[in-house]
Amino acid sequence: MSTVSVVLVVFVVSLLFMQFLKLQWMRRRFPPGPTPYPIFGNLLQMNFQIHHEILKKMAKSHGNVFTLWILNNPVVVLQGFKAVKEGLTVHAGDVAGRPVNAVFNFFTHGNGVMFSNGRLWKQQRRFGLATMRKMGVGKKSQEIQLQEEATHLVEYLRKMDGKPLDPTMPVVHTVSNVICSVIFGHRFSEDDENFLHLIESVDTIAAFGNSFSFFVFELFPWFATHFLASVKQAISSKNFVNALLAKEIESHKERRKQNENQDFIDYYLDEIDKTKGDADATYDEENLMQSIFDLFLAGTETTATTLCWALLYMVLYPDIQEKVQKELDAVLGCSHLICYEDRKQLPYTNAVVHEIQRYSNIILIALPRQSLRDTELLGFPVPKNTIILANIDSVLSDPGKWETPDQFNPGHFLDKDGNFVNREAFLPFSIGQRVCMGELLARMELFIIFSTLLQAFKFTLPEGVKEVNTKLVFGSTMKPSPYQLCAIPRVLMDAGVKRSSWGESS
Template sequence: MEMAGIGTLLLIFTITVLVTLWMRKRRKLGTPPGPYPLPLLGNILQIDFKNIVNEFVQLGSRYGPVSMVHLGQNPVVVLNGYDVVKEAFVDNGEVFNDRGKLAIAEMAFKGYGVIFSNGERWKQMRRFSLSTLRNFGMGKKSLEARVLEEAKCLAEEFQKRRGVPFDPTFLLSLAVSNVICSIVFGERFDYEDKEFLSKLELMQESFRIVTSPWAQIFGLAPNLLMHIPGTHHKVFKNFDNLKEYVMEKVKLHQSTLDENCPRDLIDCFLIKMEQEKDNPTTEFNYDNLFVTVLNLFFAGTETTSTTLRYALLILLKYPDMKKKIHDEIDKVIGQSRCPTLEDRLKMPYTDAVIHEIQRFADIVPLGLPHSTNQDTKLRGYHIPKGTTVFPMLTTILKNEKYFKDPLKFDPGHFLDDQGNLKKNEAFIPFSIGKRVCIGEGLTRMELFLFLTSILQMFDLKCNMEPEDIDISPVPNRGSNVPRPYMLYVNQH
């Protein structure tokens, strides 16, 4: 018993010494304030990973706009508020614009592609992706026509279900996915295409896992947890399946490629690969092709379709707002033609509602993590090279400094006294700086055209009374998604 007591005292003494040395080192370095970390464990015993968004928001409330938490041995800087995020990502973008590490994504993509790459690879993949998206119509009439054509297909599917309750989740995902597929693969897929449906299910399942609390826990010790059963294995299996699917498309493209007439993004990439085949340091290789295609396929589907799903639920909750949009559609567009992007300029209320949906839905509250590529200072605090940085977009989109009643859904946040659309610098659902979402223009186009096309044709109902509809997100997720609901549609 005496030896056991001495051992316990020695352990307590050792831990105390280590904690003291750790804190002295932190004070000497001048790193941002935050809860005291334990050696090796960091702050993991103090964090509720099921509610990681609220935990990081509370860090800002307690320690200020620049705070630090240790997830295991990994220091993480948390930025709360528009001013400090702009200072980091815009004013000091060259230092803060590396992509932060997400263990599951890092293991799956191995640093390739456009979203999770860094350095020269990222610059080349982003430049290529942006130019190709623009060449194939992003922001132009040609892509607008594609979106409208898909909106017609979506309306036909809604029409088939008229008067019968249905979950719109999968139909919205299919419609949005088909737009990015037309750019990437040069084709759209039928809503009954079983192979395509299965791939979409793999994507949705992977998204749920990657945004779950388990993904954060996995990041604490990925090399160890890889040897333990868990949902992360499902993600890697899904990615392998999707890679095989994409590479089959690539082989088909190679066999029918006409370098003088590229049909889509894959063709353009294959042409670049041929042009740079003698360059030993080229980034145009099969690994970057696969991951870039998957990045665009994934990013071009999930967030936009989730926002549309949230939009329909919110309009069911607020029928008066829905009626105002119907009235604006009847006045500006009528029933004899399809909506166009030009109509948006004449429909300030509808545009304000869409802005407010994006703000309120707050789909990516943590933002995608960044990382510092050198030692730097922010607000006087020392931030070491390689530190992961989370821009808390939720503290910007739901900040009373910029939105008078941030927790309330109110299109008035984006309307002036004359009822015209007003801009707000804190409206940054696509993030800010050089890592801003490359599909912002496409998403804005899709949200307006899909939503107005649906409301032009249909009146929306639900199996619940408006006062009973809960528009708070599904709890315990790193991403905000609406609660499940059943939709009824009748002819407008």
């Protein structure tokens, strides 16, 4: 080896050693955690994934508040109900920021609701919540939309005539059309090419969020955007979504009339006009486009995935499915259109819907927060601009809060008399100032669509299929492995006449 090579090796090793010593010195300012290494931090120990099982093991060694290093950035992890609740609520304002990193900045430019900060975030979120209320979320008008989409899904499944099918795409189409009606004021047909491309694009972007490519992008943005196919695909998908949204916005401008706001875009365009000339206002078309994308991403991926797990659980636990259907039949009958208010008369069905959310736990890790100032979490110092991760999986499976955390058990939400009970550790929508903006809409969707489907069909495994793979597909949301089921139209006996559960003669 030449002298130059030896000098170069010594130089690199010295740099890495100095970086290692620097990391060890910096660690003193944060909660304890595994030893980080230069360049990668703890990513090598984590196999380049923020996985709930890895976090569980680390919590056993380091406690329920511990620090990971992602590259050279400290990340404080909150594990278990007590740590998550106190960490996100005791100093809620201190931990209400979002990280400003390479990926989020590249894809959102700090706009919208999901990844914005400061005054911009507060205005966009406040506007979004107020607009949803104006549009009837939580009221009868919104229920009618949900009932219509549930009916479309029932009709599609009925046409399958009990044949085996993968329910994923029909469910995704249904949930996507709910949010399309809210945002665009119209639904798409299931074979609309733009609609299908929109769903595919959102799925691609969501999958990128917790992938190996995500971390490569953080380390080497230029390299990732030019040489990684997955990054190129995510960028292409975002460009398509932006083009589609721009077209929708232009269409709304052309047909827009004062005092006739029908959907989210109408209300937002009206707000842009109202606040023109206001230097403090953050309403513009860039924020409108990003807010729409945020709503679509948050409003489709999570609800659709939960419903796919719901149908899988009904196939796996036919006794629970039968008990839900008996309650629906006894309380509502065969032709009643399901309302959200009905949950108060259907404690067991309501408990099953909640247990589906708890047990499937599709959002293992809540979207990252960032400390806005020096603060303290459960006695540990947390400096300003520190990323904070709340492990929602550890809350929904906390053995100190759930009697049988590793079992599918609707009894978690029922008292000894069979009445529905809320549980404080039920936090699938997170908690604190960044709690999910669409929580009420999601709750309504899950209850109405799930109950409508079980009112109309008995779900079974295809003939000859004895087992189903219940392992989750790891990504931004935890999806079930692909599976097939049969939707058998239910037939009830009414005054000696066979009738389907939707009131039609057989």
